[in-house]
Amino acid sequence: MRRLIILCFLITAFSSAQQIDFNSPHNIKSFANHLFCEKDYLRAIDEYEKYLAFEKNDTIKFKIANGYFLMHDYKNAIQKFKNFPIESDFYFNAKLEILKSQFLNNDRLAFYKMTEDIINSNSYISLNALKLKNISLLLNERSLPSKIEFLSPFEDSTKVRVSEFYDWKLNPPYKSELVSGILSTIIPGAGKIYTEEYGDGITAFILTGLLGYLAYRNFENDHNFRGWVFAGTGALFYAGNIYGSVASAQIYNARINFEFKEGVKLFLEQKNFFTPVYEYCK
């Protein structure tokens, strides 16, 4: 009986122990898909290239190019996306991805040339290219078109936000350095309060006021040397406060620029740069 059980076990064990062909195209592709979903794009690309040796597949080629993009290797991504012929189903999607890669790679000349080509081609991606081009104008020093022309490619749901960006670009809420300096000249610290540096403004006011008062009291009591020391120090703090107010207005304006650019970049990321979202790993 025991021998019979052992024999049955051995027979079932050997029959189940089939060789798995890890190098079959199907398994290579499955492994590559798994790596891609695990965000191991470099190895996924290697496996996809192996797969392409067996079978030409535009989806796989697109995924390879996308893999380079997701690794922020924009140069290689652009090169791979350019390999799609016009007959391919992915031709227009690839063009959009090239545009996105050129934008992120700060290749402005190539970016604007390509947007013009796509817009003039009147294809179904022309609107996406126009949207991306218009938003990109907010991030550099090129002149903006009229508001109606700028907002025309956007849907109503995004027009409000884009309109805010447009208005901000034309009339940024800067603080005037001159006003800041004059306010601090009249009342020490007022210029800093104007530039929303409330703590620094109050400190400047107290310091200057205190030193001025100490100078006055010392002169009143004929302590001239001390009076001049406090007066001199107070004068230096007063001058420093005026200088600092002008500088704080400049820093405030730099902050406005920074927040604007970050806001536009965040908006673009939320919209995926007006390109389709590809969900490979459902």
Added chain:
Amino acid sequence: MIKNKLTFFCLLFIILFAFKAFTQTDWVRWDKADLPYEIHSIHEERDYDLTINSPSDLILKPLVNGYWFFVSDVDGANCPFSPSCSSFFLQASEDTNPAQAVLMFFDRFTRDTNIANRHNHYPRVKDGRFYDPVSDYMLETEKINYIPPNTYLDK
């Protein structure tokens, strides 16, 4: 049988006792640890530089180096900013001119005196100090590199 059991229990007792005997570690009396309590000061790497590159260095560098040697290095690294106020002054005089450097210094001193809400205004460097470079206060907008507050910088 009884003899074997007795032998076994004797051996067990000896082994257990041996473990206990050799777990004793306090053969040496504990002594007071000699710990250095000084806070590591960045000023140990202080660059005491008295080279005169301009007429203003004749007054400024001895003044600042003297302050470092007699006051700051004795008192410790107390400035909450990086660079410290004295270093800020020296760097400002090198990057601009002495008059502008004096104004920048007094403005910096005012901001140093304000202890409220600094963490909402300045980024931080690795050692926790607030990053406040000279380049932001030279009145040249292209040199201002705005970094949001609460950002930690490597350098």
